[in-house]
Amino acid sequence: MSPRPGFVLEVDRSTPPVLFWHGESFSLERLPEGSRVIYAPEPLEALEDPRAKIRDALETPLGDSDPLRALLKPGMKLTICFDDISLPLPPMRSPDVRQLVIEEVLELAAQAGVDDVVLVAALALHRRMTEEELRHALGDRIYDAFAPNGLLTQHDAEDRDALIHLGETDLGEDVEINKRAATSDLLVYVNINLVAMDGGHKSVATGLASYKSLRHHHNPKTMTHSRSFMDAPASELHSANWRMGRLIKESGVKVFQIETTLNTDTFPSNFAFLQKREWEWSLRDRATFAASSSALSRTPSRVARKIFHSIRSPHAMTSVQAGEVEAVHAVTTRNVWEQQGVEVSGQSDVLTMGLPYICPYNVNSIMNPILVACLGLGYFFNLYRNKPLVREGGVLILNHPTPWEFHPAHHPSYIDFFEEVLTETKDPVEMHERFEESFATDPWYIHLYRTGHAYHGVHPFYMWYWCAHALEHLGRVIVVGGDPAAVRRLGFTPASSLQDAFEMAKDVVGFSPSVTHVHVPPILMADVS
Amino acid sequence: MKALLVERSLPRFAAARLAGAFASSKGAGLGPLRLADVDPPELPDGDDWFRLRPILSGICGSDLSTLGGRSSRYFDELVSFPFVPGHEVVATLEGPGYSADGRRLEDGSRVVVEPVLGCVARRVVPQCKACAAGDTGDCENVSVGHLRPGVQTGFCADTGGGWSTGGLVAHSSQIHPVPEELSDRDAVMIEPLACGIHAAMTAEVREGDTVAVVGAGTLGLVVTAALTHLAATGRVRRPSGLLLGARYAHQRRLGEELGATRALATEQLSRALRRRTASLALGAPQSSTLRLSGGADVVFDCVGTAESIEQCLSMTRPRGKVVLVGMPGKVRVDLAALWHREIELVGAYTYGTERLLISEETAKLSAVRTFELAIELSKSARAGRLVSATYPIERFEEAITHAGSAGRRGAVKIAFDPTERPTPTTSKKGMKR
Numbered sequence: 001m002s003p004r005p006g007f008v009l010e011v012d013r014s015t016p017p018v019l020f021w022h023g024e025s026f027s028l029e030r031l032p033e034g035s036r037v038i039y040a041p042e043p044l045e046a047l048e049d050p051r052a053k054i055r056d057a058l059e060t061p062l063g064d065s066d067p068l069r070a071l072l073k074p075g076m077k078l079t080i081c082f083d084d085i086s087l088p089l090p091p092m093r094s095p096d097v098r099q100l101v102i103e104e105v106l107e108l109a110a111q112a113g114v115d116d117v118v119l120v121a122a123l124a125l126h127r128r129m130t131e132e133e134l135r136h137a138l139g140d141r142i143y144d145a146f147a148p149n150g151l152l153t154q155h156d157a158e159d160r161d162a163l164i165h166l167g168e169t170d171l172g173e174d175v176e177i178n179k180r181a182a183t184s185d186l187l188v189y190v191n192i193n194l195v196a197m198d199g200g201h202k203s204v205a206t207g208l209a210s211y212k213s214l215r216h217h218h219n220p221k222t223m224t225h226s227r228s229f230m231d232a233p234a235s236e237l238h239s240a241n242w243r244m245g246r247l248i249k250e251s252g253v254k255v256f257q258i259e260t261t262l263n264t265d266t267f268p269s270n271f272a273f274l275q276k277r278e279w280e281w282s283l284r285d286r287a288t289f290a291a292s293s294s295a296l297s298r299t300p301s302r303v304a305r306k307i308f309h310s311i312r313s314p315h316a317m318t319s320v321q322a323g324e325v326e327a328v329h330a331v332t333t334r335n336v337w338e339q340q341g342v343e344v345s346g347q348s349d350v351l352t353m354g355l356p357y358i359c360p361y362n363v364n365s366i367m368n369p370i371l372v373a374c375l376g377l378g379y380f381f382n383l384y385r386n387k388p389l390v391r392e393g394g395v396l397i398l399n400h401p402t403p404w405e406f407h408p409a410h411h412p413s414y415i416d417f418f419e420e421v422l423t424e425t426k427d428p429v430e431m432h433e434r435f436e437e438s439f440a441t442d443p444w445y446i447h448l449y450r451t452g453h454a455y456h457g458v459h460p461f462y463m464w465y466w467c468a469h470a471l472e473h474l475g476r477v478i479v480v481g482g483d484p485a486a487v488r489r490l491g492f493t494p495a496s497s498l499q500d501a502f503e504m505a506k507d508v509v510g511f512s513p514s515v516t517h518v519h520v521p522p523i524l525m526a527d528v529s
Numbered sequence: 530m531k532a533l534l535v536e537r538s539l540p541r542f543a544a545a546r547l548a549g550a551f552a553s554s555k556g557a558g559l560g561p562l563r564l565a566d567v568d569p570p571e572l573p574d575g576d577d578w579f580r581l582r583p584i585l586s587g588i589c590g591s592d593l594s595t596l597g598g599r600s601s602r603y604f605d606e607l608v609s610f611p612f613v614p615g616h617e618v619v620a621t622l623e624g625p626g627y628s629a630d631g632r633r634l635e636d637g638s639r640v641v642v643e644p645v646l647g648c649v650a651r652r653v654v655p656q657c658k659a660c661a662a663g664d665t666g667d668c669e670n671v672s673v674g675h676l677r678p679g680v681q682t683g684f685c686a687d688t689g690g691g692w693s694t695g696g697l698v699a700h701s702s703q704i705h706p707v708p709e710e711l712s713d714r715d716a717v718m719i720e721p722l723a724c725g726i727h728a729a730m731t732a733e734v735r736e737g738d739t740v741a742v743v744g745a746g747t748l749g750l751v752v753t754a755a756l757t758h759l760a761a762t763g764r765v766r767r768p769s770g771l772l773l774g775a776r777y778a779h780q781r782r783l784g785e786e787l788g789a790t791r792a793l794a795t796e797q798l799s800r801a802l803r804r805r806t807a808s809l810a811l812g813a814p815q816s817s818t819l820r821l822s823g824g825a826d827v828v829f830d831c832v833g834t835a836e837s838i839e840q841c842l843s844m845t846r847p848r849g850k851v852v853l854v855g856m857p858g859k860v861r862v863d864l865a866a867l868w869h870r871e872i873e874l875v876g877a878y879t880y881g882t883e884r885l886l887i888s889e890e891t892a893k894l895s896a897v898r899t900f901e902l903a904i905e906l907s908k909s910a911r912a913g914r915l916v917s918a919t920y921p922i923e924r925f926e927e928a929i930t931h932a933g934s935a936g937r938r939g940a941v942k943i944a945f946d947p948t949e950r951p952t953p954t955t956s957k958k959g960m961k962r
Contacts, residue, residue, distance in 0.1 A: 408813075408814045408815045408816075409813070409814055409815055412814045415800060416800055416801070416804050419793065419797050419800070419801065420791075420801065420804060438804075442804065442807065443807065443809055444803060444808070444809045444810050447809060448814055452814070454814070
């Protein structure tokens, strides 16, 4: 039986309560009659033999590209770059897709007699991965072969000697990327395309870039004019990356892009109910929900966090394509939409969503309030094509504990951003002008980014900029069950229950508002007509 | 008259210390303080001593340390028992008198007491160098002369103190008339404000310095107010920023109202200073107090504990200055940072005469009594708002407990109102807000 497509349920009297994530827990909530609940399509079937499909993709590239085998020559300089810890979510079971792909690439390189091979984790301004995380992504065999010899590196956007300025786009955007990658005879990029905005030219133009380059598109103006990030033609972020990617190509950097897509099989069997439609829950699902909810309610948040972050997703590969960047990405994007797309008719006054424990920037870490905002307003709000699920001036209701808590080693600049910037302004443009540079050039943050496991000093600004479109669009953001002080610091309104939140929303959108609940994860993309 | 009396009783000091170890100021009932009927202090011979009747008298951190048995043994020889505490005093003059600046004052005039008992008050001739220079807070003769030992009124067996209904005696050099426009609450804050001003002057802040204040009880707030006021009126050079570390929200609010550039939770202070001074932090970023490679030019320690001193040293730049305003006792402090970073650690005790900058070009200074500046500051800062509650002296246990937990209870300064009687109409607990 083929997997069922996404589904929009209209809530009526017989509809059971709907699952809402709440950080490291979840609850069942009743929605008003007439509300809509959007469910993701069921997971597409996994590729039967992923290794064989990868080999096929490398032999039969898309676009104007020779097969990888033909591009590999003895004596050449080969750099293999790969997506970092922010993908996929949750981290997938071993073997990770990156391991499968890179093992095949290395096999071909070895057959061709290529000796000069370096692996680069495309961090951009993200934190450096730990050995354990690298081993998980690449497998022990690759790690042990490369890391001890210094051939497994992590992109350092602050190492001036390791960057190269390739020029400026027609719009004056600096393109400065990893020198080793740019000066190699071949740059192989290994991607995991979790959502539609991943991949394409963004892989190299963002993943291997410096602050000098990133600031041209990671700014309030670009983010506000990306409607949404997931819809390439309507995304200024996409356009900027494409301009840069083309300049990279024109500069003579030869990129062989390998992109993969995953299905929406997000949670292991003991948490299978999380991705099922509630009326289809089996007795076992109900029992598991009841038992896990009850256990989590008694579990200290630190322990619960540890439990959830140990989840390894059963994500399976649904496609792999390789070759010229744009040709590859066109197919990848289609495949992503095939898995995640749901057609939705019209907008609503109120959009609700339960936020889970994880986002791209807190893997093995703490979901601090800024990341809560980013996940809700930056990511989930933007999971649309054409128009947002909520009307302009409407209300977004988030369900998350939003603790006033930060990981000091991973997010040191976030702590200061929360205290120094958000106490002064919530306006992305104002903070960009007044504060961004001092955070971006702060020597301590740079030191921690380069030598520890800290996100770059400017990163919390980017998280807030991701929210810029939603902040401009929405009439109010309400957070249910969050730390009231932290929620207020974000400029949002705290509510103690979903019902309270609906009452508060009426002040903005009037009585009897239309309500849409987006049932993520698993990730879905709403095609809103 | 009724007065609160402190007697030398080692068991009671020990009991207070023990109780204090479990809960701050629980020692009030067990400690050396008791309510007693006592004779008013004798007026010393001569025409330069006068009787005062207290209107309000504040409870200071040094009082709490003494009553809690936490004071340093250093002071053993500098006080005389039994004494009536209360050195933050606004009072009425009983009979005509004279003020420190030689003005004649009418009977019933409202005055504040500058409590230091220096050479003039003690009739020590010749005066010590400090007193001769007007720096009475540094008097070398606080245990000699015609009075028994006592660094200040409120610690001397001969003068009485503010925590009494009947009164105290004061030398004319200690008496300052209170301008009519100041309320009693404004006036009782003049003595703490003078401490703040003296500390601010001691710091010798340079133009553009980054200044931090650790602790935002009364001392932290008055230092903040003083530095802001003195800089705004051109008496000291203007710092580029004044960051206040405060444990409680109401302290942060008051701190910003009184002029702090930013008032932050205590644990955020080092992070904010690091940002402001573009310093690195040494060691792991997990620590709640970062050890900075640079840091503030001047840090005021308005707490006076081992932890606060170490915190100040960790956030002061090399060759910067830590001004110790809060009264420390015997503390165990790691001074490696002080040595390695060549930090100057300087005490700031009471007041006397300040040398104010009157000309940038000639660097000319003008000598002004600290209390004169404090009276001016009390008015401009509306300092009376820092007085959170007053108690009749009969309710001293509650008052001391309230003062000992002021921060937690949303308060700043607690004072005695000796004119108040503990009747049911006063308030539920004899406390006036």
